[in-house]
Amino acid sequence: xxxxxxxxxxxxxxLKEQVITIPAPKTLPAPKMFASLRKKAAAAKVLERARIxxxxxxxxxxxxxxxxxxxxxxxxxxxxxxxxxxDPMTSATQAVFRENAAKVLAGLDAAAHACRAVxxxxxxxxxxxxxxxxxxxxxxxxxxxxxxxxxxxxxxRKWMEKxxxxxxxxxxxxxxxxxxxxxxxxxxETVVTVAGNGASRWxxxxxxxxxxxxxxxxxxxxxxxxxxxxxxxxxxGRSITNLSEPVTAATxxxxxxxGLPRRKTLPCVGCGRCERACPRGIIPWMILQQLExxxxxxxxxxxxxxxxxxxxxxxxxxxxxxxxxxxxxAEKIKEGRENKGC
Amino acid sequence: MxxxxxxxxxxxxxxxxxxxxxxxxxxLSLLVVPILYYGFRPLVVAGASMLTxxxxxxxxxxxxxKNISITEISPLVTGLMIALLLPMxxxxxxxxxxTAFAMLVxxxxxxxxxxxxxxxxxxxxxxxxxxxxxxxxxxFDPSRASSFPLLGAGTYSMVSSPSQVLKQGFKPDILPREMxxxxxxxxxxTTGILIIGACGILLFLTRAAKxxxxxxxxxxxxxxxxxxxxxxxxxxxxxxxxLLSGSLFFCSVFLVTDPVTSPRTLPARCLYGAxxxxxxxxxxxxxxxxxxxxxxxxxxxxxxxxxxSAVFRLRGWEGKPNEE
Ligand code: SF4
Ligand code: SF4
Numbered sequence: 044x045x046x047x048x049x050x051x052x053x054x055x056x057x058l059k060e061q062v063i064t065i066p067a068p069k070t071l072p073a074p075k076m077f078a079s080l081r082k083k084a085a086a087a088k089v090l091e092r093a094r095i096x097x098x099x100x101x102x103x104x105x106x107x108x109x110x111x112x113x114x115x116x117x118x119x120x121x122x123x124x125x126x127x128x129x130d131p132m133t134s135a136t137q138a139v140f141r142e143n144a145a146k147v148l149a150g151l152d153a154a155a156h157a158c159r160a161v162x163x164x165x166x167x168x169x170x171x172x173x174x175x176x177x178x179x180x181x182x183x184x185x186x187x188x189x190x191x192x193x194x195x196x197x198x199x200r201k202w203m204e205k206x207x208x209x210x211x212x213x214x215x216x217x218x219x220x221x222x223x224x225x226x227x228x229x230x231x232e233t234v235v236t237v238a239g240n241g242a243s244r245w246x247x248x249x250x251x252x253x254x255x256x257x258x259x260x261x262x263x264x265x266x267x268x269x270x271x272x273x274x275x276x277x278x279x280g281r282s283i284t285n286l287s288e289p290v291t292a293a294t295x296x297x298x299x300x301x302g303l304p305r306r307k308t309l310p311c312v313g314c315g316r317c318e319r320a321c322p323r324g325i326i327p328w329m330i331l332q333q334l335e336x337x338x339x340x341x342x343x344x345x346x347x348x349x350x351x352x353x354x355x356x357x358x359x360x361x362x363x364x365x366x367x368x369x370x371x372x373a374e375k376i377k378e379g380r381e382n383k384g385c
Numbered sequence: 386m387x388x389x390x391x392x393x394x395x396x397x398x399x400x401x402x403x404x405x406x407x408x409x410x411x412x413l414s415l416l417v418v419p420i421l422y423y424g425f426r427p428l429v430v431a432g433a434s435m436l437t438x439x440x441x442x443x444x445x446x447x448x449x450x451k452n453i454s455i456t457e458i459s460p461l462v463t464g465l466m467i468a469l470l471l472p473m474x475x476x477x478x479x480x481x482x483x484t485a486f487a488m489l490v491x492x493x494x495x496x497x498x499x500x501x502x503x504x505x506x507x508x509x510x511x512x513x514x515x516x517x518x519x520x521x522x523x524x525f526d527p528s529r530a531s532s533f534p535l536l537g538a539g540t541y542s543m544v545s546s547p548s549q550v551l552k553q554g555f556k557p558d559i560l561p562r563e564m565x566x567x568x569x570x571x572x573x574x575t576t577g578i579l580i581i582g583a584c585g586i587l588l589f590l591t592r593a594a595k596x597x598x599x600x601x602x603x604x605x606x607x608x609x610x611x612x613x614x615x616x617x618x619x620x621x622x623x624x625x626x627x628l629l630s631g632s633l634f635f636c637s638v639f640l641v642t643d644p645v646t647s648p649r650t651l652p653a654r655c656l657y658g659a660x661x662x663x664x665x666x667x668x669x670x671x672x673x674x675x676x677x678x679x680x681x682x683x684x685x686x687x688x689x690x691x692x693x694s695a696v697f698r699l700r701g702w703e704g705k706p707n708e709e
Binding site: 048050131269270271272273276277278279280281282283284286298300303304306307309310311312313314315316318328329343354357358359360361362363365367 | 387388389390391392393394395396397399400401403404454456496497498499500644645647649650697
């Protein structure tokens with residue numbers, strides 16, 4: 044049974060247009076520049092460059108150099124550049140990939156060199172995306188993301204099940220690394236999707252990091268009914284009320300919403316959908332059951348510490364239960380127990 | 386003005402409401418043929434029962450100070466299910482009492498929908514079976530002329546249903562092939578075997594219900610019927626008669642699949658189905674009454690949480706090995 048949830052993808056509207064550039068506010072400092080690296084620079088040099096260029100992986104917000112350093116110790120590592128977006132309304136990384144796949148490939152090469160990966164792969168949204176890949180892609184294999192949310196997590200899970208080690212880095216981080224190595228540029232911009240039913244124009248914007256969210260949202264021509272703005276994902280993003288928050292390198296989308304679906308919560312009916320959807324082997328309904336007891340049994344709260352807050356479970360629950368909350372509470376209980384126990 | 390909100394911002398189309406609606410529609414479709422044959426009497430029986438269910442639900446909501454929501458249609462399902470499990474010629478108060486018992490004793494005190502350990506419809510039916518067995522098991526003869534006013538008793542001739550005949554150890558005088566069309570004496574909604582089968586397939590295909598418990602239920606019942614036929618005939622004939630008579634088939638599609646009262650893990654659900662199927666046949670063999678499915682189901686309901694625990698015990702409580 045496949046894990047995850049099948050969501051309706053709404054990427055076409057924002058992919059229709061080219062990526063537009065939002066002018067950076069004058070108050071932001073000019074981007075840092077370094078000397079470009081030689082073609083055959085040593086792995087340590089590339090790693091160091093990722094650090095000083097302050098590249099952040101947009102997949103999880105982790106600094107790229109830290110991630111690559113972790114990967115160095117893995118043996119026979121496959122490095123996968125994630126060139127799609129998990130979120131159903133976001134197409135930022137996909138747009139970057141379409142725009143300049145060669146650059147992403149170059150970045151992947153540099154990153155693979157830095158962490159001594161034995162093979163390199165590009166994970167694209169679908170087979171159609173393969174046509175953007177340049178012909179001379181020495182040794183880089185192509186894969187497609189499945190059509191189930193959260194695709195990158197599920198992809199990783201597949202690798203884990205096969206028992207192979209794989210490292211996942213974002214396509215935008217790859218492009219930034221290519222720029223840092225060949226042109227000596229620090230990461231200073233990111234591509235952000237503006238979408239949602241509160242935006243009349245869905246578009247990918249190239250934004251200077253640090254630009255307030257408000258400036259980016261303006262490109263989406265907001266409807267007056269917009270009542271919620273979420274940053275990061277149209278599924279589990281963080282809602283913000285202060286539009287002067289800056290865009291960070293990990294911001295992949297800004298979603299303007301008119302309103303939210305009404306969730307009426309009923310008791311669990313035991314349909315088991317949450318268990319099937321969870322990409323991390325958590326059984327949310329059992330956690331609910333345990334939390335209703337006075338003394339939840341920590342051994343029955345298994346895997347809760349692996350929750351990635353992807354919200355798949357809450358989406359599929361026909362009773363509209365906010366299961367992530369329960370999982371989070373369970374995690375607290377478990378942590379408390381373990382501390383006491385030791 | 387921007388508001389704070391909590392994710393997820395999406396919601397799947399599949400809700401408890403849509404799930405119960407599918408079941409309700411499927412059950413309503415079982416009323417069509419009886420209505421065509423006998424006028425609106427079946428509708429009156431079903432309506433009275435459903436009305437009672439809603440009234441009980443509203444009453445309980447008022448007592449508990451809970452909000453009443455119109456999307457809460459599960460009382461209708463319970464009411465309708467009870468009406469379908471009783472013969473059409475019962476006095477109108479009988480389904481109402483069964484429904485009232487189902488709602489007020491088997492369902493609401495446990496916390497309402499989603500928390501009831503026993504299937505309310507099965508509990509209601511068992512209650513009236515124990516109190517008024519004569520009424521519950523008296524069927525009119527569909528092959529003779531009969532007339533049913535909307536209310537009141539109606540004129541009809543009584544006949545033994547195939548399951549009664551089986552219970553007495555004789556062979557019913559109807560061919561299994563003819564039973565498929567539902568033209569035999571039995572509870573109102575349980576004789577239209579073909580329609581029930583079609584409903585079941587639709588529910589399974591639209592994922593409103595899961596098929597494994599049903600399959601195991603029918604499998605176990607068929608196996609028991611083949612191994613221990615109650616009448617003198619070939620095992621296959623025995624299987625046909627047992628599966629088609631009485632409420633067994635209806636229960637396998639509509640009661641055994643109820644997610645609330647069935648176990649939540651797949652192996653436990655299979656076990657649950659098989660257990661209920663086997664118990665149904667045991668009740669038919671040894672019980673005092675001709676129908677055993679509802680009794681068997683209540684037993685299986687009681688065992689459901691145990692079955693889940695057993696599965697986890699075998700699998701190991703820690704779940705799957707952690708990654709990374
Ligand atoms: S429990 Fe956590 S990891 Fe599993 S589906 Fe829910 S949010 Fe995702
Ligand atoms: S998805 Fe919701 S209703 Fe279904 S088992 Fe999980 S918690 Fe219960």
